[in-house]
Amino acid sequence: MALPRAARTQRRTRIQEAKEEQILEAALEVFSLHGFRGATVDQIAEVAGMSKPNLLYYFRTKEAMHRALITRVLDTWLDPLREFDAEGNPVSEIRSYIRRKLEMARDFPRESRLFANEILQGAPNIEDELKGPLKSLVDEKAEVIRVWAKAGKIAKCDPYHLIFSIWSTTQHYADFDVQVRAVLGQDQAGDGRFEDAARFLEQLFLTGLHVSEQPA
Amino acid sequence: MALPRAARTQRRTRIQEAKEEQILEAALEVFSLHGFRGATVDQIAEVAGMSKPNLLYYFRTKEAMHRALITRVLDTWLDPLREFDAEGNPVSEIRSYIRRKLEMARDFPRESRLFANEILQGAPNIEDELKGPLKSLVDEKAEVIRVWAKAGKIAKCDPYHLIFSIWSTTQHYADFDVQVRAVLGQDQAGDGRFEDAARFLEQLFLTGLHVSEQPA
DNA sequence: TGATAATTTGACCGGTTGGTAAACATTACA
DNA sequence: TGTAATGTTTACCAACCGGTCAAATTATCA
Known part of the structure; x- marks a missing residue:
């Protein structure tokens, strides 16, 4: 037996x-x-x-x-956010966070879709993990961003929605890959869309937060 | 019979x-x-x-x-993008597009999730619609944005990824609602998060595109 | 009203599903 | 080496799946 x-x-x-x-x-x-x-x-x-x-x-x-x-998967999925450093330079922290998230969307699309499926269907099996560890981590990093904004290092903005928007824009390239490919056309064979996306998102977020040329 | x-x-x-x-x-x-x-x-x-x-x-x-x-559903889902007007003022066009998309995420979350599910699972039943009508419409509107950028009315940027980022950030509040609620906590009873999101996204996109104070 | 077409239902079917029982094979280890 | 624990397979089951069928019910209208 x-x-x-x-x-x-x-x-x-x-x-x-x-x-x-x-x-x-x-x-x-x-x-x-x-x-x-x-x-x-x-x-x-x-x-x-x-x-x-x-x-x-x-x-x-x-x-x-x-x-x-x-x-x-949830554990490794949150690594990029964990690396978000309160002591670092806001510009490079936000930039590298976006880059890491985008790299994960490119290199681990299945993991991204696994979560997307789960959340989309009401997260019946991970509600506790969302309200516990995930919320705690986000609360902590949101506070960092809030302090940066208060100190004038970046534009005043809602830190939670900033994090949401980074999540959604980057994961979009994993979760909605089929749509992205369909719209862009299959001209570009490789991962060109990820490089274009990185350039665009960097511009959007850093300019949008008035931090384009701030020194350390 | x-x-x-x-x-x-x-x-x-x-x-x-x-x-x-x-x-x-x-x-x-x-x-x-x-x-x-x-x-x-x-x-x-x-x-x-x-x-x-x-x-x-x-x-x-x-x-x-x-x-x-x-x-x-696909037909009505694309209405906000169809309203995107080449003759209009870039600021108000982009702003109201974001607002309309966010309103749809708030008022028709099931429709948004229907698509998300379909795309997430490889869009087996609507691949043609994506590569046909959807792509055509996006191509048309991307051209409008490109012209605006060329004329200096907004910052130079990849119009396709701009559209993607508006889609993803707004639909996030429908598709990942459970996660958003879990992170924000259930303190706020009503739709406060949608108003906060609207404020944040408006700031992000309009400032990020250098169009915050441009006259018509 | 009566007859014809449209609608609704309970019983059922073959295939697939998640999961089990028990016999068989292999490994670990004294 | 022997033997007990671990690992694997074949055959199987009850529940559920998408879908059918023929009979019963209801609406339509000459």
Whole structure:
């Protein structure tokens, strides 16, 4: 009799580690494309290259898989905001935050879509994480921005909506990729649109906040 | 023997009109929340307050329902962009475009989520509409913006990414509503966040484009 | 009114879904 | 090496899915 995942008290086999990785990678692929309800366990098993019962040996339910995936991804997803430094120069902090978020949209579009799907469908499984850790982190960084504005280092503005607008504009290039490609046409083969977007967003936000040429 | 929807050559009964309306309203509710694959016909039937076979009498397949809904909504969804006037004053045109888009996010969040779901999942059913009518309209308006920039009426910028950024920032308040509420906290009962967002976005875009105080 | 067409329903169907049972295979380790 | 724990597979199930069918009900109108 096997007690797979729940009984993992301390030690994890090499096999466990490898297979769980393999499964979460496949789950990311499928969930990010079809959402929770639209994804099927068979599909994930096929992408992961294993049988369905074998997959369910490591994650006992589809929901457990989804939970594990979301919590892991959420953590790395917030890294760019964590790096936002109160001691830094507002210009370079905001600029590099935008750049990092845009790079994530380019390099990890599936992670972005996974969240988008979850939030879009009412975030039934991560409401607590949103109201807890996420809100705390945003509150902290919003305060930094507020102080910068108060000190005249950037224009007075609502820091929360500033953060929202950076999130939405950058993630747009991952979540709405199909639309972006359709509108721009497929002339440009590579990632040219990301460089154009970076230039545009930098101009928009830095000029929009009166911080284009402020010294450190 | 009845030939329901396909045979509607010219006349439509009052009943037909009412029931189809009732169904599309319910379909909007369900599709916008769960996406195409996640939605079930039974669910839509229940929300519409009728039996499943009765619903399928008016729309023969789930896909037909979805198609009808998407094409109808897409049309009204692009209205704000259509109103964008080449002859108008750039300041007021951009300002009122942002305001209209934000009002739609506030008043028709389900329509916004319907599209977001569709695009997010690769737009399998509306790729043609994106590459055709949508692209044409955007091309036309982008040209207007380009001319404005060339004439020095607004800052030089990539018009396509400008449009993308207006779309993403405004629709964010519909598509990611749960997240926005979670971060802001539920202190504010009403639509205060929309007014704050309007103020912020106006400042961001108009200042960011050097058009804050330009006369007509 | 009566007959014809339009609408609605309950019963049902084949395929897919998430998940299970138990036999079989492999690994870890004393 | 032996054996117990871990890992894998085949066969399967009940619930749910989109959709059909024929019978029953209701609206239309000569």
